[in-house]
Amino acid sequence: MQLVLVRTVTGLEHLAAEELAVAGHRVVEVSKRQVIVEASPEVVERPPLVADDLFEVYGVAPDPGRTRAGLTAALSEAVRSAPIARGAFAVSASFQGPRNFGRYDVEDLVGERIARLTGGRYHSRRYGVAPPEERSDWRVVLDGKTLWVSRRPYAVPLHRRTWRRQTVRGSLHPPVAAAMARLAGLAPGHEVxxxxxxxxxxxxxxRALEPRARYAGVDRDPAALEAARANGPEGVKWRRGDARRVDDPVDRILTNPSGTTA
Ligand SMILES: C[S@@+](CC[C@H](N)C(=O)[O-])C[C@H]1O[C@@H](n2cnc3c(N)ncnc32)[C@H](O)[C@@H]1O
Incomplete structure (x- = not known):
């Protein structure tokens, strides 16, 4: 079992936790924008769709509170080992509550420690220099209770979907769309x-959530349909039409019709 830190959009924490639990992982804790899970190794290959991002935890300690000295001590306690990786890496930190240090202080302390443990090349974000494209990303969270030190097992954040080639005005954030699809209660054979x-x-x-349903998408804008076809060339029937004249017999309508229909 691997301890995993899952980040979510605000409000989707419990839906992500439910998705993880249904997939057989043990949810340990749900807090603001975060779910902690004891997960089997498959979680990396089959991550939750509702999640924004996922990190493997390499260090845990009680949140040290305000002081920099406390932070340094907590980090030595939390991060004792990390997988050897000599490539470049960056660190991104966030915390809640008042602190006598800034996020770059946390990032640099963690970065220097991880560089010593792994032999990797740390790129600080303190001076605004973009880290190299080829890198791994570490994430540090001080949530008021616990200090978490973790690393993303992927090159890019989970919410950046490989299928997404084009967007239109008003396109949804994919994990939010996944959450809506979960709430729709899709089942095999449904017309959606x-x-x-x-x-x-x-x-x-x-479709990623329930591949055995049947899907049809309508839009009156040819540019939108071109984007939809580029994103999903197979598995969904896309067609041009006016929503006001669509009367397909369906089991579920899944949509965000913001914008004018006039
Ligand atoms: C907010 S966007 C949908 C975004 C989409 N959910 C996504 O994530 O990409 C609304 C879409 O409704 C389309 N639309 C507006 N009025 C329409 C109508 N009467 N019939 C069909 N499509 C319409 C627009 O062309 C636009 O592509």
Whole structure:
């Protein structure tokens, strides 16, 4: 079992926790924008769709509170080992509550420690220099209770989907679309329609969640349909049309029709 830190959009924490629990992982803690899980190794290959990002935990200590001395001591306690990786890496930190240090102080302390343990090349974000494209990303969270030190097992954040080539105005953040699809209670054989499909985010996330349903997307804008087809060339029937004239018999309508229909 691996301790995993899952980050979410605010409000989707419990939905992500439910998705992880249904997949057989043990949810340890749910807090603001975060779910901690004892996960089996498959979580990396089959991560939750509702999650924004996922990190493997390499260090845990009680949140040291305000002082920099406390932070330094907590980090020595938390991070005793890390996998050898000589490439470049960056650190991103966040914390809650008042502190006598800034986020770059946390990042640099963690970065220097990890560099010593792994032989990796730490790139500080303190002076605004972009880290190299080829790198691994560490994430540090001080949530008021616990200090978490973790590393993303992927090159890019989870919410950056490989299927997404194009967007339209109003395109949804994929984990939010995945959350809507979960709430729709899709089942095998369902006919699912998005009559304002835009670039297709909802149906493509829904299909990842329930591949045995049937999906149709309608939009009146040819540019939107082109985007949808580029994003999902197979598995969804995209067509041009006016939502006001669509009367397909369906089991579920999954849509975000913001914008004018006039
Ligand atoms: C907010 S966007 C949908 C975004 C989409 N969920 C996504 O993530 O890409 C709304 C879409 O509704 C389409 N639309 C607006 N009025 C329409 C109508 N009467 N019939 C069909 N499509 C319409 C627009 O062209 C636009 O692509």
């Amino acid at each position: 329609l998005d009559p304002f499909c835009g670039a297709g985010t909802l149906l493509l996330e829904a």
